[in-house]
Amino acid sequence: MVVKLDDIFDNVMNNEIFKDRSVLQIKYTPENIPHRDEEIRYIAKILAPILNGEKPSNLLIYGKTGTGKTLCTEYVSKQILKKTKELRVNVKIEYINCRLGKLDTSYRILAEIMKKMGVKIPTTGLPTMDIWGKFIDLIEEKKQLVILILDEIDQIIKMKKTKDKEEDNFLYTLSRKNQELKNSQISFIGISNEITFLDNIDSRTKSSLGEEEYIFKPYDALQLQDILSERCKLAFNEGVISSGIISKCSAYAAREHGDARRALNLLRIAAELSERDNKKTIEDEYIDLANKKIENDRVIEMVDSFPKQQKIVLYAIILLSKNKQNDKIEKFYTGNVYDTYQDLCKKTNTEILTQRRIGDILTELDTMGIINSTVISKGRYGRTKNITLGISPNITIKVENKLEEGLGV
DNA sequence: AGGTATTCACATGAAACTATTCTCTGAGTTAGG
DNA sequence: TAACTCAGAGAATAGTTTCATGTGAATACCTGT
Numbered sequence: 270m271v272v273k274l275d276d277i278f279d280n281v282m283n284n285e286i287f288k289d290r291s292v293l294q295i296k297y298t299p300e301n302i303p304h305r306d307e308e309i310r311y312i313a314k315i316l317a318p319i320l321n322g323e324k325p326s327n328l329l330i331y332g333k334t335g336t337g338k339t340l341c342t343e344y345v346s347k348q349i350l351k352k353t354k355e356l357r358v359n360v361k362i363e364y365i366n367c368r369l370g371k372l373d374t375s376y377r378i379l380a381e382i383m384k385k386m387g388v389k390i391p392t393t394g395l396p397t398m399d400i401w402g403k404f405i406d407l408i409e410e411k412k413q414l415v416i417l418i419l420d421e422i423d424q425i426i427k428m429k430k431t432k433d434k435e436e437d438n439f440l441y442t443l444s445r446k447n448q449e450l451k452n453s454q455i456s457f458i459g460i461s462n463e464i465t466f467l468d469n470i471d472s473r474t475k476s477s478l479g480e481e482e483y484i485f486k487p488y489d490a491l492q493l494q495d496i497l498s499e500r501c502k503l504a505f506n507e508g509v510i511s512s513g514i515i516s517k518c519s520a521y522a523a524r525e526h527g528d529a530r531r532a533l534n535l536l537r538i539a540a541e542l543s544e545r546d547n548k549k550t551i552e553d554e555y556i557d558l559a560n561k562k563i564e565n566d567r568v569i570e571m572v573d574s575f576p577k578q579q580k581i582v583l584y585a586i587i588l589l590s591k592n593k594q595n596d597k598i599e600k601f602y603t604g605n606v607y608d609t610y611q612d613l614c615k616k617t618n619t620e621i622l623t624q625r626r627i628g629d630i631l632t633e634l635d636t637m638g639i640i641n642s643t644v645i646s647k648g649r650y651g652r653t654k655n656i657t658l659g660i661s662p663n664i665t666i667k668v669e670n671k672l673e674e675g676l677g678v
Numbered sequence: 679a680g681g682t683a684t685t686c687a688c689a690t691g692a693a694a695c696t697a698t699t700c701t702c703t704g705a706g707t708t709a710g711g
Numbered sequence: 712t713a714a715c716t717c718a719g720a721g722a723a724t725a726g727t728t729t730c731a732t733g734t735g736a737a738t739a740c741c742t743g744t
Contacts, residue, residue, distance in 0.1 A: 625689095644735095647735090648736040649684090649738045650686060652686080
């Protein structure tokens with residue numbers, strides 16, 4: 270049988286919606302960054318000493334996801350680099366995302382930095398201090414300033430908990446090594462999602478870290494609108510999109526702590542869905558569809574990455590809430606979940622964990638928003654958690670299928 | 679009736695255990711001089 | 712000879728168990744009217 274795909278291809282090729290779809294992708298860097306003038310100026314002010322060949326202060330930037338932290342920092346560093354070329358100042362700016370590619374030890378971060386600077390390091394086998402040495406040598410080769418942009422810096426902090434060995438604390442070592450440098454200097458810009466992350470650092474490191482701080486505030490709905498319409502001009506053909514759509518998107522995203530990334534994502538997916546349906550404009554309900562899809566994908570992805578035990582627990586909960594819908598039971602609690610869980614374990618030949626652990630898994634699922642649990646007291650009949658599913662029914666079905674497939678039930 | 683005590687079914691914490699992953703070291707290997 | 716690779720020892724870590732203690736209110740049990 271010949272499957273005719275021409276119509277699908279045609280849709281995409283003569284698509285009337287997109288002018289340039291890359292504009293809505295996350296990695297796209299716009300030329301204009303609306304509503305971030307103040308932030309950009311601030312970063313520029315901090316980095317400006319570079320132009321005189323002086324070491325700028327270390328800078329910490331906080332802010333929720335999608336508030337433009339990375340974007341602004343990259344923007345400024347690009348501008349600075351341009352300037353330094355004119356002025357012939359020796360500056361290197363390296364961007365490292367500490368979350369990407371499991372960079373969860375000093376060793377790996379160093380290796381990554383070195384790789385970006387053009388030196389290859391074996392992925393394992395060498396003592397960390399050796400790498401430090403090499404790193405220092407590399408920088409000391411010539412007189413220069415090195416600026417490290419450490420995105421998601423909180424990851425680095427989290428990775429170390431042992432108190433006695435300060436050697437393996439990346440940031441602490443970095444600031445100490447900096448004092449040994451003769452020719453060159455290192456500064457860094459740390460970007461973090463959590464404001465609280467400074468609390469978990471020991472005080473010596475802290476003092477060397479936070480010379481300057483800046484907090485990115487979330488965008489409000491109006492600002493998001495500006496950002497979106499700016500991009501829309503580039504991304505879509507004329508008449509495809511109405512201002513109502515834009516404000517709806519931004520309203521959705523503003524509800525979630527003003528995340529611009531999310532707003533753009535929403536718009537892009539809505540557009541793609543419209544395109545698939547061969548529409549010429551983006552209609553209102555496609556935003557809702559997109560919103561659902563995003564949520565859907567998020568949950569599915571999360572569930573997919575669960576370890577087996579959590580999958581079984583979740584599956585047990587789904588089974589129980591199905592019973593609840595059929596009015597077989599009214600409510601269910603930790604004990605019920607544990608019982609069904611045990612049955613499932615026997616069926617799937619899985620090791621049975623203790624109830625203590627299942628309790629913890631339940632709280633984990635709760636914090637992820639997949640279930641809701643409230644501790645209640647049933648008086649004479651004990652104290653327990655009342656558990657309900659926290660995801661909408663249509664997602665639940667997909668999750669259920671996914672789980673059945675994964676567990677072979 | 680009103681008050682107190684009991685009791686259930688877990689929650690919540692801390693510590694100990696364990697299996698897996700990482701780091702580090704020295705021995706072996708390779709490549710270039 | 713310097714640089715790299717690799718295996719195995721030991722350390723760190725995440726996931727889990729064991730033990731211990733805590734908890735809110737429905738119920739059981741008094742107590743005096």
